[in-house]
Amino acid sequence: MGCSLASSLVAAIKKFKRESDPEFLFIEPSEMVIAKEIRDVVLMGQRDVKYEVGPVIALVDGEGFRDNWQERRHLLIKHLSGADAAFISRIDLLSESRTKSIGLALAEMGFSAWPLSTRQSLSAHQVVELIA
Amino acid sequence: MKVVTIMGTMDSGKTSLIRHLSAHFAQKGKRSAVVVNEEGREPYDQEFLTEHGAQITGLRGG
Numbered sequence: 001m002g003c004s005l006a007s008s009l010v011a012a013i014k015k016f017k018r019e020s021d022p023e024f025l026f027i028e029p030s031e032m033v034i035a036k037e038i039r040d041v042v043l044m045g046q047r048d049v050k051y052e053v054g055p056v057i058a059l060v061d062g063e064g065f066r067d068n069w070q071e072r073r074h075l076l077i078k079h080l081s082g083a084d085a086a087f088i089s090r091i092d093l094l095s096e097s098r099t100k101s102i103g104l105a106l107a108e109m110g111f112s113a114w115p116l117s118t119r120q121s122l123s124a125h126q127v128v129e130l131i132a
Numbered sequence: 133m134k135v136v137t138i139m140g141t142m143d144s145g146k147t148s149l150i151r152h153l154s155a156h157f158a159q160k161g162k163r164s165a166v167v168v169n170e171e172g173r174e175p176y177d178q179e180f181l182t183e184h185g186a187q188i189t190g191l192r193g194g
Binding site for chain 1: 133134135136137139140141142143144145146147148149150151152153154156157162163164165166167168169186187189
């Protein structure tokens with residue numbers, strides 16, 4: 001994450017805290033990022049204003065997993081390392097066996113990831129519990 | 133205010149999950165806001181934001 005982007009993110013967090021102070025502020029990076037990097041950026045704003053730093057949740061796209069695993073495994077591992085929880089997302093688009101094989105591939109690397117489908121409300125309650 | 137990061141590849145369902153969570157917490161009377169890259173604002177239509185009392189801001193390149 002570049003310096004100017006990090007600064008913009010910190011400024012946005014502080015602005016929300018000062019102006020509207022919602023119960024939850026969701027950060028949605030556009031692509032895979034490294035959990036530690038984003039956590040460090042989120043922590044930076046605490047120097048000036050007080051807010052709580054909640055979990056960093058990693059989604060592993062079930063449909064695109066095969067390509068990401070073959071082409072960007074190193075980044076995917078970095079992405080998952082340090083995340084507070086990981087979920088295999090959009091599993092309503094996958095067969096049960098494919099979901100299992102993704103879980104096994106991740107488990108072999110030491111990661112556990114729950115299957116998630118907001119469309120089917122599968123595991124969504126786990127995310128809510130993590131956050132609330 | 134609690135800051136929660138939802139990360140993943142493009143089309144991994146981040147927006148769907150955040151919409152789901154915002155709607156869930158709105159039902160409990162809790163407000164949400166989202167920081168997203170400029171291109172990612174589109175799925176957060178005005179109707180959704182108004183209905184759930186959510187706010188959004190976009191970052192360039194984020």
